[in-house]
Amino acid sequence: MKRPGVANDSSHRVKRGRVRSFSGQWGFINSPEFSGDLFVGLRRNPQLSGLAPGDEVDFAVAEVDGKLEATEVQLVRLNERREEVLTARPMAQVTHLVGQRFAGNVRFRDSWGRNPDLEPILAGDPVNFQVAEDGDQCHADSATVPKSTLSDLHGRHLSGWVKSFKGNWGLIQSSHFDGDLFVGLGRNPQLKMPLVPGEGVTFLVNRDERAGKFQATEVQSDTSVDIPPGVARPIAGQPEDGARQEARELPELVGEVCAGVVKSFRDGWGFVNSDAFVGDLFLHEGSNPGLPRLQPGDPVEFVVQLQGKLGTALGKPHATNVKLQSQATSFSRWTGQLCSGTVKKFSGEWGFIVSPQFEGDLFVGTRSNPHISGGLLAGDIVEFEVFREKGKEAFEAVKVRVLSSVLPLPSLRRQASGRSRSPRLQTRRPRSLAVNGLEGQMLTGTIRSFKGDWGFVNSPAFAGDLFIGTKSNRHLAGRFTEGASVRFLIDINSGKAEATQVELI
Numbered sequence: 001m002k003r004p005g006v007a008n009d010s011s012h013r014v015k016r017g018r019v020r021s022f023s024g025q026w027g028f029i030n031s032p033e034f035s036g037d038l039f040v041g042l043r044r045n046p047q048l049s050g051l052a053p054g055d056e057v058d059f060a061v062a063e064v065d066g067k068l069e070a071t072e073v074q075l076v077r078l079n080e081r082r083e084e085v086l087t088a089r090p091m092a093q094v095t096h097l098v099g100q101r102f103a104g105n106v107r108f109r110d111s112w113g114r115n116p117d118l119e120p121i122l123a124g125d126p127v128n129f130q131v132a133e134d135g136d137q138c139h140a141d142s143a144t145v146p147k148s149t150l151s152d153l154h155g156r157h158l159s160g161w162v163k164s165f166k167g168n169w170g171l172i173q174s175s176h177f178d179g180d181l182f183v184g185l186g187r188n189p190q191l192k193m194p195l196v197p198g199e200g201v202t203f204l205v206n207r208d209e210r211a212g213k214f215q216a217t218e219v220q221s222d223t224s225v226d227i228p229p230g231v232a233r234p235i236a237g238q239p240e241d242g243a244r245q246e247a248r249e250l251p252e253l254v255g256e257v258c259a260g261v262v263k264s265f266r267d268g269w270g271f272v273n274s275d276a277f278v279g280d281l282f283l284h285e286g287s288n289p290g291l292p293r294l295q296p297g298d299p300v301e302f303v304v305q306l307q308g309k310l311g312t313a314l315g316k317p318h319a320t321n322v323k324l325q326s327q328a329t330s331f332s333r334w335t336g337q338l339c340s341g342t343v344k345k346f347s348g349e350w351g352f353i354v355s356p357q358f359e360g361d362l363f364v365g366t367r368s369n370p371h372i373s374g375g376l377l378a379g380d381i382v383e384f385e386v387f388r389e390k391g392k393e394a395f396e397a398v399k400v401r402v403l404s405s406v407l408p409l410p411s412l413r414r415q416a417s418g419r420s421r422s423p424r425l426q427t428r429r430p431r432s433l434a435v436n437g438l439e440g441q442m443l444t445g446t447i448r449s450f451k452g453d454w455g456f457v458n459s460p461a462f463a464g465d466l467f468i469g470t471k472s473n474r475h476l477a478g479r480f481t482e483g484a485s486v487r488f489l490i491d492i493n494s495g496k497a498e499a500t501q502v503e504l505i
Contacts, residue, residue, distance in 0.1 A: 051073075127140075127143050287307055305317070447482055489501040
């Protein structure tokens with residue numbers, strides 16, 4: 001019976017065969033199960049350091065880029081004359097190149113070839129080396145792995161180790177690039193605990209388009225990562241400076257401010273974890289008026305308090321005064337940026353604005369906004385820029401523009417804001433503008449929901465939901481998350497409004 005050719009046998013069933021030839025990074029396998037040669041390469045078999053003619057192997061056949069090749073290759077039995085075969089290969093004639101430096105690729109690496117001063121390398125990795133003479137033989141000396149820039153590595157999954165970590169962020173290093181790569185808990189909600197210096201990790205090199213800087217996402221702890229000598233390894237249970245501290249029992253922390261990460265949160269309640277204590281701390285919106293929208297992985301600051309009858313010891317520890325650490329920073333994060341919010345109060349020539357984009361009250365006055373000499377009213381929805389005068393600590397709202405007012409007529413606004421003995425006008429809740437009336441305007445808001453390729457945005461500037469999709473915002477595909485703050489342009493297409501030119505803020 002005629003054996004099938006390789007081209008007719010692309011099943012993923014494991015087969016057995018022998019290496020017919022192998023040189024550099026690739027070669028061919030024969031098998032009694034098919035006729036002809038099957039290509040095999042180290043690129044699709046990173047678990048191998050190399051093969052030699054005569055080696056017996058198990059493998060699967062897979063179609064790669066329209067061609068068949070051997071994958072999942074496993075050595076079953078080495079060729080008894082393997083060393084003979086390998087040493088029989090012609091050695092490079094390089095005596096005339098002694099002292100010169102070159103770039104090349106690793107063909108294979110066995111235990112005898114390990115250089116303890118060299119970062120972990122695999123077959124196929126690029127290396128720089130110098131040709132050196134040792135007796136009557138030559139070898140590669142002073143070998144180093146050339147480093148790539150983060151721009152070249154953008155979008156690639158790599159391995160490395162934690163250089164430092166304090167609070168909610170730290171730095172990662174890797175043998176693949178020089179310098180440090182930023183890592184933060186905010187973009188890695190899968191991390192339930194802070195990282196530890198010396199810990200091995202795998203990660204994706206990503207780019208923060210808003211800040212124009214690279215950072216690590218999809219970070220996972222990985223004990224199998226090869227870490228070069230000289231990098232301090234974490235010791236279980238030993239406190240690290242700027243890393244994990246000795247955990248205490250929750251009752252010991254009553255009244256103290258702690259930092260942690262949201263473990264879970266749904267239907268108004270959940271749990272918080274922290275290095276400061278053992279176990280989970282209960283979190284409920286009833287104990288936290290004005291609690292911001294929370295998601296698992298969010299870094300938070302909170303106070304541990306006993307909640308129970310009369311606040312006695314019979315009560316259980318709760319997280320109170322919970323604040324998102326990204327919000328708890330200061331207005332400095334928003335300096336020079338366009339925001340939207342609501343006038344909390346305004347009297348005479350000054351007042352305060354609140355916004356879902358930051359915590360606290362932002363000062364607003366007519367001195368820096370002479371165009372609103374008629375004043376503002378509590379409930380007005382406004383757009384503004386956060387400003388800080390050089391040499392001063394205070395922040396204020398400038399370039400204020402009323403998007404929706406409780407009293408649209410200027411004469412009524414003057415009457416309401418001025419000092420008059422007439423009965424005070426009864427203000428009503430602001431009527432947000434219809435989305436269609438805001439076409440072409442750049443606004444800010446929050447993503448209410450997002451699933452798959454589309455979702456909805458809310459903003460104080462309009463009532464209801466505004467459609468947002470990746471089709472019109474391909475530059476942010478895969479980066480929309482519920483609760484994220486965004487800046488966007490309202491565009492009307494075929495009578496329907498949507499958010500375009502979206503930027504994460």
